[in-house]
Amino acid sequence: MTDELELKFDALAVGAFKSVGRPVARREDLRLITGKGRFTDDFNEPGQVVAVLVRSPYPHARINRIDSDTAKQMPGVLAIYTGEDCRADGLGIISHSPVPSTRSDLKLTAPGGGAIFEGPHALLPVDKARHVGEGIAMVVAESHRQALDAAEHVRVDYEPLPWVADSAVAIRDGAPTVWDEVPNNVCVDTRFGDTAATDAAFASAAHVIEMEFPIQRVTATPLEPRAALGQYDEASGRYTLNAGSNGAVTHKRQIAGALNVDPENIRVLCFDVGGNFGTKNRVYVEFGLVLWAARKIGRPVKFLATRSESFLSDYQGRDLLTRVELALDADGTFLAYRASNLSNVGARIVSLSPLGKGAPLVTGSYRIPAAEVRAWAAFTTTTPTQAYRSSGRPEVIHALERIIDTAAHRLGFDPIALRRKNLVSSEEMPYTNAFGITYDSGDYIKSMDIALRLADWDGFEARALAVRERGLRLGRGFANYVESSIGAPRERVDMTISPAGRVEVVVGTQPTGQGHETSFAQVTADLLGIDANAVDIVYGDTDIVAEGGGSHSGRSMRHASTAIYGAIEKLKVYAIELAADVWGIETQAIGYGDGRFVETGGARRFDWFELAALEAERAGGGDQRGLRISHSHEMHTPVFPNGCAACEVEVDTETGFVRITKYVAVDDVGRVINPLIVDGQTHGSIATGAGQALWEQCYTDPDSGQPLSGSFMDYGIPRADEMPSFITAFNEVPSPTNPLGVKSGGEGPTTAALAVIINAIVDALRDLGVDDIPMPATPFQVWQSIRDAQG
Amino acid sequence: MIPLQLKVNGEPVAAEIEPATLLVELLRDQLGLTGTHVGCDTSQCGCCVVHVDGVALKSCTLLAISAQGSDVVTIEGLATGATLHPMQKAFHECHALQCGYCTPGMIMSAVALLERNPDPNEAEVREGLEGNLCRCTGYHNIVRAVLAAAAEMRGG
């Protein structure tokens, strides 16, 4: 049963909270700091064997024949499977449901408006390899070394085909075709906004600035490589998968589809997950393959990706080519905005979330009355892309905040004053932007003021002078952001209050480091008026957790807290009836406050646990677990976390070396449930963006189509000595869309980080003629940009 | 198979190993000490750091046989009974971990860092942890935790 919740905000005045809002240290830490975490590869089963994938060395090749005769004879080898074997066994495809589908998502379509061709994702392909690292065959052997040895002897007769890695090349006439069904590779092409109004505004504008930004492809690299352990129980006909993800329930359904079995015959277990950032949101072929192999071989099968395999075959992030135009009045008022966003989806569509979420936010935090965006996507012979921390938003905010800086510089405006003039003010909230998207709440100008103060913006000149004396240059940057948190609309909570004094909450979201066990307990405790230590949060086993949308798009706290709130409201009604019955009075004569049910004008009272005991007693021989409630809710209204960042960088013009010397982030995440956790999310989120701005890139060799970023030696994630300590602050504006006023943390700071860092570097080098730097701004790139500017 | 004798977390261990067995494989697969993690295949991430005779080493890059006769301490052996090591406690209190995957290696490296330099400044902590990657925390709270642990260990 699903309820659209009646919201009662006054019930949740700030004073009602005892634990919410406090920096409670996490309860999940104890196991993790003592080596007792339960990550996927920590699980082993008796009789377990090992699976290794034979992966394509070509970006694009026809598979003519696979000869595994020799490999099959090698020691320890149990089986070798190919795409033909999957087909012969009637296996299906992974259906990724890639098109964002909540009511507030703009609808992406194929060119001409039709259904989008996704590029079917078989567990192993039968026709072609479409990216380097695509699994072509699977070897199962007694040991890992035996499987690896045998994999080397699987002979695949490939016929190499022309390849294309770059989306701008893929859309050209005569480019190699990735799927015959889409000869020109353009799988999505949709326009949003008011073209006529935008054209008119551009025609009347005093100034038009135009820029193009390739937002390079990166990869999430959670430190736990992806892993899967599959089992099959002959007697019950059930499959069990251990695999790290962001939400086992969705995975269960999709894996069942790929195996062509009833979802109820699949159990997915997921406990500690060593980071995700989006890449583990989606199902991988190995999940289906280990389960299928476990049934065929009759033994548990484990797959563990090496880091090199992860670099080749983890779903990657970003890769958007965005071309933007900003129209301004003579006084700097923003009039209109145009964007063309071309997404590189890779070999098949796993997710269109980045393209879909970015499109309606191209105008960001600013009052821009007319706008148009073309959201389109192309297949290429590269690893598929998927949402990566703050899916789609850093891309569009980068373009916007870069073009604003450029406009300010070219037209002689102060970049801060130009922003301030055009920011949506708190009086305009809720604000509906040019794409019909309504920002729920926020005080953007206040965030900006806080950040400028924390950054000592006005003291910059003196600092810059001091840095000059050391032979370096100091640059400063600023960026505002707004992002959206939507995500899967349904969430469910099952709550049990036991006579023994404990509350168990089963939720369908899945933490991958965000501390749900602690923060959900804080919420539950405060809403019940009890101690947080009495609350246990349960997740991660689809046999217990029946429903749930997982953790993505910053949805978990908002959805879980709303579902918990709804469950408790329902339970209160029931509890009052129970108390009324026991006391023999009318329900109206019972009041509730601070965890207690009180007889009005009388002396009798019950707390939750006493009522749970009564309920258990009354159950007699039946269910004696206490007070129990299930609550599902559906919430389609998005929220719009927002904020800004300021930073300073030192640049060495001789070497191109850049060091971030100051970084300030101010974020409105709505109500902060646990500031310790949210601050931690902010830090990590900044580092994610800094990595993209300065070092990270999935680089493809232009001559061979080979990915050259295959390890942590040639892919630069931030290291401790490259990051500063951060200065962070909240500008907490509770969202009116949900009972707790939650927006979302953890993604916003990434959204601003790309632009603010590049703005700062460009600022340092402006008088050398540099007005843009492509990411990543590695020392070589910075050095090159300086040289290019000087001709 | 070759015989191997060493001490792990204070307990004597005798094992039969394949010559190519890595120390991390011995710990995880043969001894079930799964607190030591593997995050890469190029000795970059530091998820696998353990102490071998008091020195912090990447156990993914060490043949188990080279620990013959050594004293190995893993994350599981750092606490004394129910009392956490000050570094573990500081990681908890400063929220220096999120997913917790880098954490065992990070803590083992940080403990060794303080043994070399009991009173480091922020820059020294950052440099000292350069061989340990974390994708979640941005290092901010890890650095805070190491400085807090250093202060506590000096004080106590």
Ligand code: FES
């Ligand atoms: S596992 Fe990465 S350094 Fe050892």
Ligand code: FES
């Ligand atoms: S806490 Fe997740 S990698 Fe460090």
